[in-house]
Amino acid sequence: MNKTAVNIVWFKRDLRLQDHAPLYNASQSGNPSILLYIFEPSLISDPHYDSRHWTFVWESLKEMQLKLEKHGHKLLIVCEEAEEIFRKLSELWQIEAVYSHRETGIDLTYKRDQQMARYFANEGVEWHEYPTNAVQRGLKNRDGWRKSWNEIIKSPQQKVDLDRLAVVEFTAQSLRRLNQEIPDVFMSSNAAFQTGGESEAWRLLESFVHKRCSDYNASISAPGPARTGCSRLSPYITWGNLSIRQIVQYMDEHYSDAPSKKGLRSFKSRLGWHCHFVQKFESEPRIEFENMNRGFDDIRTDWNQENFNAWKEGRTGFPMVDACMRSVMATGYLNFRMRAMLVSFLTHHLWLNWPEGSLHLARQFLDFEPGIHYSQFQMQAGTMGVNTIRIYNPVKQGMDHDPEGEFIREWVPELVSVPAGLLHEPWKMSRMEQGLYRCRIGQDYPEPVISDLKISYKHASSILWSKKGSPEVKEENRRILQMHVKKRS
Numbered sequence: 001m002n003k004t005a006v007n008i009v010w011f012k013r014d015l016r017l018q019d020h021a022p023l024y025n026a027s028q029s030g031n032p033s034i035l036l037y038i039f040e041p042s043l044i045s046d047p048h049y050d051s052r053h054w055t056f057v058w059e060s061l062k063e064m065q066l067k068l069e070k071h072g073h074k075l076l077i078v079c080e081e082a083e084e085i086f087r088k089l090s091e092l093w094q095i096e097a098v099y100s101h102r103e104t105g106i107d108l109t110y111k112r113d114q115q116m117a118r119y120f121a122n123e124g125v126e127w128h129e130y131p132t133n134a135v136q137r138g139l140k141n142r143d144g145w146r147k148s149w150n151e152i153i154k155s156p157q158q159k160v161d162l163d164r165l166a167v168v169e170f171t172a173q174s175l176r177r178l179n180q181e182i183p184d185v186f187m188s189s190n191a192a193f194q195t196g197g198e199s200e201a202w203r204l205l206e207s208f209v210h211k212r213c214s215d216y217n218a219s220i221s222a223p224g225p226a227r228t229g230c231s232r233l234s235p236y237i238t239w240g241n242l243s244i245r246q247i248v249q250y251m252d253e254h255y256s257d258a259p260s261k262k263g264l265r266s267f268k269s270r271l272g273w274h275c276h277f278v279q280k281f282e283s284e285p286r287i288e289f290e291n292m293n294r295g296f297d298d299i300r301t302d303w304n305q306e307n308f309n310a311w312k313e314g315r316t317g318f319p320m321v322d323a324c325m326r327s328v329m330a331t332g333y334l335n336f337r338m339r340a341m342l343v344s345f346l347t348h349h350l351w352l353n354w355p356e357g358s359l360h361l362a363r364q365f366l367d368f369e370p371g372i373h374y375s376q377f378q379m380q381a382g383t384m385g386v387n388t389i390r391i392y393n394p395v396k397q398g399m400d401h402d403p404e405g406e407f408i409r410e411w412v413p414e415l416v417s418v419p420a421g422l423l424h425e426p427w428k429m430s431r432m433e434q435g436l437y438r439c440r441i442g443q444d445y446p447e448p449v450i451s452d453l454k455i456s457y458k459h460a461s462s463i464l465w466s467k468k469g470s471p472e473v474k475e476e477n478r479r480i481l482q483m484h485v486k487k488r489s
Contacts (some may be wrong), residue, residue, distance in 0.1 A: 003093050004032070005096050006032055006094065006095060007034070008095060009023050009035050009036065010038070010099065011037045012100060012103050012240075013239050014132065015241055016240055016242065018157065018198075018246070019157040019158055021158050022100050031097075034076055035167060036076050036089075037057075037076070039078065039186075040082055041081060046108050047359045048359060048363065048368065049362070054185075055187070055193070056194070056196035056366060057196060057239060058187055060196035060197045061075065063197035067198075068162070071162040073165060073167040074170060077182065078179055082112055085178065086098075095125050100127070100128075101132045101240070102129040102132060104132065104285075135278050135282050135371075136148070136279065141482060146272075149272070152245070153249075157243075193366055194235055194332065196235070205233060205247060209250065209264065210259070213259065213260045214259045214260040215228070217260075217262060221400075221401050222335070222401040223407050224402060234366075235366045237367070238366075244275060251267070274369075277376065278369065280371065280375050281371030281372075283484065287374045287375070288370065293384060293386070294472070296383045300352060302351075303352065304352065308352055308357070310446070311342075311352075311449075313325070314411075316345070319405075319423060320424065324342055326412065333365075337401070338397070340392065341392040341394060342361065343377055343380035348391045348392075348456065348460035349456040349460070351460060361377075382464045384480070385468065385473050389464050389468070391460055393453055395425055405423040405424070408423060414439055417439065419437070426441060426445060427441050
């Protein structure tokens with residue numbers, strides 16, 4: 001029996017229907033397409049991910065499905081490993097070509113793509129992969145990268161005419177062979193988390209450009225105000241509800257009537273840095289497991305599970321650290337500075353190595369983007385080598401960015417009655433004050449896991465600065481700069 005020739009558009013972390021190169025090019029090919037998303041069991045169970053991520057994906061897919069149904073199309077959503085589902089589909093149709101974005105993801109997805117490349121080659125299937133947000137594969141250095149990035153971001157978007165899109169129609173018999181059972185937990189929305197989908201992404205972009213950008217620079221460092229003053233677009237970028245090109249071009253189009261041009265310029269600059277760090281991970285993905293600068297491999301060799309548990313559960317006895325950890329666990333969001341502070345506290349004050357902490361925070365961040373995550377984690381841990389060492393004092397961060405303690409009291413209710421003057425260092429309260437404010441240190445709220453921040457600061461600082469001067473670190477720095485930084489003429 002002759003099988004119908006089809007293409008497959010394989011959606012990954014690109015959950016949108018416009019400015020989508022794979023979808024656009026498949027629509028121009030002449031063959032009908034299967035629009036496919038795969039919930040992969042191996043990825044679901046990977047320690048980087050949590051059900052919050054897959055709920056966001058499910059919400060995004062539901063919206064895509066509704067839009068496609070208005071044009072008479074179906075999005076096929078399955079729960080199987082990638083090779084298995086493609087084998088099943090190849091029994092039903094003649095797969096001519098697969099179209100997808102190239103994913104800069106964790107090691108598991110990279111190896112999956114290597115496996116699928118071999119499978120497609122053996123089956124005679126053409127696999128057309130397209131760059132994501134102008135990130136390039138195979139770069140040896142950064143010469144010309146910024147110019148290329150700007151040209152792509154400014155180039156015309158690839159708009160898909162959904163009315164003219166030819167999509168495969170499925171029979172009940174063909175669908176029975178595919179596992180379409182999605183775990184119920186993914187379909188249970190939680191109002192504490194942002195909702196996935198293109199429409200919510202556009203709503204946030206429009207409100208930021210036309211109103212909220214006025215508060216951007218003033219609120220970006222404070223965990224409470226950042227929840228409204230920042231763009232809040234990060235999960236929508238991570239999961240591809242919007243492309244960077246769509247965001248930049250919309251901001252450029254409305255720049256003249258924006259209430260804060262400075263706010264838009266600052267945000268636009270960070271979009272460029274976003275892609276810079278993803279490109280860094282694309283070029284050197286081993287940093288998921290190893291120090292970027294191998295000269296730091298002999299530090300932080302001891303492990304204290306009790307201190308690590310206190311950090312990841314938000315019970316270190318340092319109010320700003322605990323508030324930030326509890327907040328991100330409950331909502332999936334935390335502003336950049338406070339993320340950096342959490343990493344700094346783990347790797348500098350507790351002097352624990354970063355890998356276990358990186359997995360824990362990956363599960364919490366709704367916007368977990370591997371390229372950003374591992375580059376920033378190592379930068380804050382001081383293992384990049386080429387960056388300035390920053391050791392955050394969590395008490396000072398609280399006083400500077402939550403001076404009245406509103407954010408702390410929201411997430412650390414044990415301290416709700418403690419006045420601002422005592423809130424950031426509650427261990428300094430006298431017994432009488434602890435009774436008066438109904439917060440007994442060591443009972444109602446933990447004692448600090450470290451006794452003196454000055455000592456932990458000095459310990460970390462002396463080791464890291466000493467290592468920066470070592471021949472091994474300097475040699476690695478030269479390699480890192482050559483690969484990841486544009487040469488100056």
